[in-house]
Amino acid sequence: MIQLSGKVLCSIVLVLGLVTLLGYGLVSYAAEDIVVNTTTSGGKIIFQDNDSHGVYPLGRAGVDFGSNATLSNTTPSFETGIGRSVFLVICESDRGNELGETRTAVFTLTVWDPVGVPHSTTREFGGICSETLSVDCSPFEPGEGRFEVTSTIREKRLNLPAVFDR
Template identity: 70%
Template sequence: MIGLNGKLLCSIVLAIGFVGLLGYGLVSHAAEDIVVNTTTSGGTIVFQDNDSHGVFHIGRASTDFRSNATFSNSIPSIETGTGRSVFTATWRNDQKNEFSSAKKATFTLTVWNPAGIPHSTTQESEGINSGTLTVSCSPFEPGEGRFELTSTVHERRLNLPAVLHR
């Protein structure tokens, strides 16, 4: 009698565990990363026909999870030579995630040389944090390039209709 009850209990526990795993798989598969807000600012870089170089702070970017606000502010233009130049931007995330929220801030600095080749770096943050984005560039020829500084708030959201219609 005890053996039968033990087998039945084991079968029930295994069935509940299987349903739980299946549910977890569906929910994790149904979650998608949604862009809540994004802001981009940028400018031009004139690479002169000389070997001068330097370190240039081009701007700052920030996000605020509470208001889903993004901010990006940069200088309009830079002049440098074709030697190795370094471009920096500061970033800051002002708020931590609220309970049961799955927000993420992404900060990207991209520099295009005169040939149109991008040089980029990205930093992600899920809480109160700050830092510096750094990109170096050494173009072979003079000309005009450009840069962009972007701040984005993403949120992981559940999309059950996407799973149910598969």
């Protein structure tokens, strides 16, 4: 049996820790975020000159990590007043990542009021999800606005040549 002194053992542990941190830093630095697939759909919102308001389901967005498929299905157009309205989109992924995969589902809902000011929210999920995105909007004047729903699959990939080219 080999007997190590406390100083030698401490040195070995420190060197292993430093090598681990260096390796982690290199992998983190070399990781790229790649868009695998993305789908966007949208429509228009007519803001009427009244104080009506409500909650409006705009549609659904989804991803399938297995087939790298994305989808966004929305209502083409609707009307509301200039009072505070809430816009909703159901986001789903019914299949999670396989072991060791680094894919992320990214869902974004953006509503533009009649003067072009965006109101947006984004959520990211790494596995099975069923969530509702919501955006509040209270325009100050009537007119035509619009909305977009985007579903994206992103994946982290190592790009070691990029590390050495820098």
